Structures are given as C-alpha cells and as structure tokens.
Amino acid sequence: MTGPRIVIIGGGILGCTVAARLLECEPRARLSLVDQGLIGGGASMYSAGVHFPVGRSERVRRLSGASADYYQTLHARHPQLPMHGFDFFVAAGAADAEQVRARCAGLRPLSAEERRQVMPELPYGQEVWRMPDCHAMDVQGLAQWYARRLRERAELLEGVGVEAIREHADGVSVLLSSGHSLAADAVVLCPGPWANEGCWRELTATLDIRVKKVVALHLQRPPEHGHALFFPVEDAFLAPLPQRGHWLFSYTCQQWDVTPDRCRQARVEAREIDEAREALRGIAPALAQQLGSGRVFCDAYSPSREPLVQFVGRHQRILFAGAGNGSGYRLAPGIAAEALALLNHALTTG
Ligand SMILES: Cc1cc2nc3c(=O)[nH]c(=O)nc-3n(C[C@H](O)[C@H](O)[C@H](O)COP(=O)(O)OP(=O)(O)OC[C@H]3O[C@@H](n4cnc5c(N)ncnc54)[C@H](O)[C@@H]3O)c2cc1C
Structure with missing residues (x-):
C-alpha cells in the first residue's frame, strides 16, 4: 500500500x-x-x-x-x-518577577553573592534567575x-x-x-x-x-562576565554563538510591514545600532560601544x-x-x- x-x-x-x-x-x-x-x-x-x-x-x-x-x-x-548548550541568566525588576516566573520554565533563583558575580553591572532592584537547558543551533x-x-x-x-x-x-x-x-x-x-x-x-x-524586520547585532568580543543574559520584559538577549565564534545581542526592532524580498537588500543601519545601543545601555553598558555589525531580515507575526x-x-x-x-x-x-x-x-x- x-x-x-x-x-x-x-x-x-x-x-x-x-x-x-x-x-x-x-x-x-x-x-x-x-x-x-x-x-x-x-x-x-x-x-x-x-x-x-x-x-x-x-x-x-x-x-x-x-x-x-x-x-x-x-x-x-x-x-x-x-548545537551548543548553555544556561541563560534571566533578569527582571521585582514588579515583573511573578510574570517572568510564569513565562520561563525551570528558573532557579540566585543568591545575592551569585548575583553579584554573574551580573555586577545590573541595576539595583532586579531579580536574577538561572534558566538551564538553553542552546544555540x-x-x-x-x-x-x-x-x-x-x-x-x-x-x-x-x-x-x-x-x-x-x-x-x-x-x-x-x-x-x-x-x-x-x-x-x-x-x-x-x-x-x-x-x-x-x-x-x-x-x-x-x-x-504582518511581517516585521528582525535585527540582531554581533559582538566581536564576549562580555567580561561571560554569561548569556535574557531580559524577558524587554524581549532582548545576549547569547554566545559558538558555531560562529562570536556573541549576539537581539532586541525588538519595531519596523513593520516590510517584505522579505526587500529585506534581502537590507543592511544594518545607524538607526538600528542606536536602538540596540540604547537597549544594551541599561543592561550591559560596557558592551554597547562594541555594536557595529549584525544580521537583518524579517519574520511573519500573527495577531495573537x-x-x-x-x-x-x-x-x-x-x-x-x-x-x-x-x-x-x-x-x-x-x-x-x-x-x-x-x-x-x-x-x-x-
Ligand atoms: C535576524 C533573525 C534572528 C532570529 N533569531 C531567532 C532565534 O534566535 N530563535 C528562534 O527561534 N527564531 C529566531 N528567528 C526567527 C526564525 O528564524 C524564523 O521564525 C524561522 O526561520 C522561520 O522558518 P520558516 O521555515 O517558517 O521560514 P523560512 O526559513 O523563511 O522558509 C520559508 C521558505 O519558503 C520559500 N518560499 C517562499 N516563497 C516561495 C515560492 N513561491 N515557491 C517556493 N518556495 C517559496 C523561501 O525561499 C524560504 O526558504 C530569527 C529571525 C531573524 C530574521
């Protein structure tokens, strides 16, 4: 048959x-x-x-x-x-902590000492968790x-x-x-x-x-602390791409109603570097100056x-x-x- x-x-x-x-x-x-x-x-x-x-x-x-x-x-x-496994460290303000715990699976809270070691630059008042079982492919x-x-x-x-x-x-x-x-x-x-x-x-x-531009910027050198960071409220992350030998900062770009064929011609623009620097400044300010190249394309988004x-x-x-x-x-x-x-x-x- x-x-x-x-x-x-x-x-x-x-x-x-x-x-x-x-x-x-x-x-x-x-x-x-x-x-x-x-x-x-x-x-x-x-x-x-x-x-x-x-x-x-x-x-x-x-x-x-x-x-x-x-x-x-x-x-x-x-x-x-x-495929390369790593743990993310997840950070959010205390007011968002409950929502973040509901959204992210397997979060483990960090002690104050661990927190200082992992994210010394993090503004006061943020909660930090370890999120295991993440990877980059x-x-x-x-x-x-x-x-x-x-x-x-x-x-x-x-x-x-x-x-x-x-x-x-x-x-x-x-x-x-x-x-x-x-x-x-x-x-x-x-x-x-x-x-x-x-x-x-x-x-x-x-x-x-609707189709939205997606931008992620490359970091030539890893962050000094060497940790992958995820900011669920800002929808931004800093992660290693070991298969390519660099790190990457992803933030939410708000350019809507683009087309994939036009995005093929898109390049990283000064405006995107400024937006990403702004997003990174509050998170890992020492890295913001490194941003200067990356990847630009788009993805399909549903109303829900x-x-x-x-x-x-x-x-x-x-x-x-x-x-x-x-x-x-x-x-x-x-x-x-x-x-x-x-x-x-x-x-x-x-
Ligand atoms: C910069 C960037 C970073 C991202 N980072 C992540 C991430 O870290 N994690 C994550 O989960 N997702 C990430 N995404 C999103 C993820 O890449 C996409 O959601 C995913 O690749 C979509 O896969 P797909 O197979 O649906 O679409 P595509 O990979 O776009 O495949 C669709 C295919 O359809 C083909 N096609 C179109 N029209 C025709 C036609 N008329 N006839 C025949 N074939 C046709 C195209 O050639 C294309 O190959 C990122 C996206 C971008 C742009």
Missing part, C-alpha cells in the same frame, strides 16, 4: 522539520519539498538559533517544551549537529542536514517557485516555475515571511499576518503572537503552518507536530 502524496512548500527550518517528522510517523508518504531558493536560505539563514523554554501563553510554552525535548533527543542521537545547517537525509526518501526541488495552487475536493495540483506540476492529496504551506506573497496570498489574507497552524482554502487540503513571531526555530518541532496531527485527521476522515 502506498501512503498519501504530500507537497511541502517552503524549505526553511519549518518545512524541513515537517518533512522529517512526517516521514518519521508515515514512512510510506510520497513527499515533495519545494523551495524557490536553496534549502534553509530564507529567514532560517538569518536565525540566531537560540532556544529557551519561554512562552507568553500556555500553548507557546507547550510548543517550546515539546521542541526542547525533540532537539535534545535529536542531538543525543546525532552529536555532530551544530546553526539553523541553516540543521535545515541542510535534514535535507541531506530527506533526499534519500523524498523529492527535493530547489530553485523552483510555486506559481499556482489549485485545490479540488479530491486533491491539489501545484504548478511550478519549471513548467512541471505536482499532484498531491494535501499541501503544507510553510512560507515563513513570504506568508502574504505569491500565489497563496488570497488564501492567507484571512490570517492577518502565537504560531498559526490551520487549513486555508475550501477542502481541508491546504494546511498553513507558520508565523514564527521571531521564534520559528525554537518552536519548529512543536509546530510541525501540530500540523501533522491536523493533516492526519483531515486525510483519515476527509
């Missing part, structure tokens, strides 16, 4: 994770993965790949926990994967690792754009820029920040996704700031999975599991 024919559109970290998990639970599936560029070359290429067990809502905390377990198991089985490297393994069992089409998707009651046809078409029982749409572009924009219009996994179209054959909200790497295995549960339900009951 043959399994369902599935086409995954978008070979970023999410599309690759959906593909890998699909073949884990349905080895007979006949799978095609299509990307207009090279695998892992979209938002995933720019990702800092930082994972921490944090979520503003119960669902995001669950996705984050499930993803952490998945990555730990994957790394235990494949220690060559570019080379996300593009992971997507390409998945792709290498997928090639043995699936059709990978790179450099091929999807130009039309036609949904019928009994299947979907996907027309490609190469002139070929693919017939499928279902399509999983993982377009990252291209959520509002291309031939699916009418299908995704109801999701109200939770990832979206839902059917679009009329016949439950086109499943959208995305809206990473700047956390698409650290939630990808959990999002993929939700997508596959929905897909399985639709294909077995439809």
Whole structure:
C-alpha cells in the first residue's frame, strides 16, 4: 500500500522539520519539498538559533517544551549537529518577577553573592534567575542536514517557485516555475515571511499576518562576565554563538510591514545600532560601544503572537503552518507536530 502524496512548500527550518517528522510517523508518504531558493536560505539563514523554554501563553510554552525535548533527543542521537548548550541568566525588576516566573520554565533563583558575580553591572532592584537547558543551533545547517537525509526518501526541488495552487475536493495540483506540476492529496504551506506573497496570498489574507524586520547585532568580543543574559520584559538577549565564534545581542526592532524580498537588500543601519545601543545601555553598558555589525531580515507575526497552524482554502487540503513571531526555530518541532496531527485527521476522515 502506498501512503498519501504530500507537497511541502517552503524549505526553511519549518518545512524541513515537517518533512522529517512526517516521514518519521508515515514512512510510506510520497513527499515533495519545494523551495524557490536553496534549502534553509530564507529567514532560517538569518536565525540566531537560540532556544529557551519561554512562552507568553500556555500553548507557546507547550510548543517550546515539546521542541526542547525533540532537539535534545535529536542531538543525543546525532552529536555532530551544530548545537551548543548553555544556561541563560534571566533578569527582571521585582514588579515583573511573578510574570517572568510564569513565562520561563525551570528558573532557579540566585543568591545575592551569585548575583553579584554573574551580573555586577545590573541595576539595583532586579531579580536574577538561572534558566538551564538553553542552546544555540546553526539553523541553516540543521535545515541542510535534514535535507541531506530527506533526499534519500523524498523529492527535493530547489530553485523552483510555486506559481499556482489549485485545490479540488479530491486533491491539489501545484504548478511550478519549471513548467512541471505536482499532484498531491494535501499541501503544507510553510512560507515563513513570504506568508502574504505569491500565489497563496488570497488564501492567507484571512490570517492577518504582518511581517516585521528582525535585527540582531554581533559582538566581536564576549562580555567580561561571560554569561548569556535574557531580559524577558524587554524581549532582548545576549547569547554566545559558538558555531560562529562570536556573541549576539537581539532586541525588538519595531519596523513593520516590510517584505522579505526587500529585506534581502537590507543592511544594518545607524538607526538600528542606536536602538540596540540604547537597549544594551541599561543592561550591559560596557558592551554597547562594541555594536557595529549584525544580521537583518524579517519574520511573519500573527495577531495573537502565537504560531498559526490551520487549513486555508475550501477542502481541508491546504494546511498553513507558520508565523514564527521571531521564534520559528525554537518552536519548529512543536509546530510541525501540530500540523501533522491536523493533516492526519483531515486525510483519515476527509
Ligand atoms: C535576524 C533573525 C534572528 C532570529 N533569531 C531567532 C532565534 O534566535 N530563535 C528562534 O527561534 N527564531 C529566531 N528567528 C526567527 C526564525 O528564524 C524564523 O521564525 C524561522 O526561520 C522561520 O522558518 P520558516 O521555515 O517558517 O521560514 P523560512 O526559513 O523563511 O522558509 C520559508 C521558505 O519558503 C520559500 N518560499 C517562499 N516563497 C516561495 C515560492 N513561491 N515557491 C517556493 N518556495 C517559496 C523561501 O525561499 C524560504 O526558504 C530569527 C529571525 C531573524 C530574521
């Protein structure tokens, strides 16, 4: 017996994770993965790949926990994967402490002495915790690792754009820029920040996704204290990227309604360095002067700031999975599991 024919559109970290998990639970599936560029070359290429067990809502905390377990198991089985574990130190004002404890899993309070050693520059009145089980991954490297393994069992089409998707009651046809078409029982749409572009924009219009610039700046030298710091209220972090040999400062950039194709041309600008310096000044002032380079791209954000996994179209054959909200790497295995549960339900009951 043959399994369902599935086409995954978008070979970023999410599309690759959906593909890998699909073949884990349905080895007979006949799978095609299509990307207009090279695998892992979209938002995933720019990702800092930082994972921490944090979520503003119960669902995001669950996705984050499930993803952490998945990555730990994957790394235990494949220690060559570019994943490096570390602990974050989390800081917040006393007034926000309760909210922070609810959002971050596994926090351990620090004694006053430990606190002085870890964060000597921290303003008085801040609480500090240790948050274990965090890591940094080379996300593009992971997507390409998945792709290498997928090639043995699936059709990978790179450099091929999807130009039309036609949904019928009994299947979907996907027309490609190469002139070929693919017939499928279902399509999983993982377009990252291209959520509002291309031939699916009418299908995704109801999701109200907006695309925001994401900026992270590189630090040539590590902070003197050598600790990774996370500031949940400011939504900023300072983390090591051992696979690249530098540190990174991520803060929340507020430039909305950008497009991924224009962001390809984006460069770090003076305005972003000023914003990041301002954010870092209150946190680790000695590092603020180091900021001068980094990475700029964008990501898809949903109105609820939770990832979206839902059917679009009329016949439950086109499943959208995305809206990473700047956390698409650290939630990808959990999002993929939700997508596959929905897909399985639709294909077995439809
Ligand atoms: C600077 C930066 C830092 C970040 N840091 C982190 C972090 O530390 N931790 C974290 O969890 N997240 C982080 N993120 C967010 C994370 O990178 C994204 O949420 C994640 O990569 C999204 O993955 P994706 O597979 O959904 O999208 P993408 O990786 O963008 O994949 C979508 C793919 O769809 C393809 N595509 C688009 N249109 C078509 C078409 N017509 N036909 C065929 N293919 C098409 C694209 O080529 C692309 O490869 C960061 C993002 C940025 C920009």
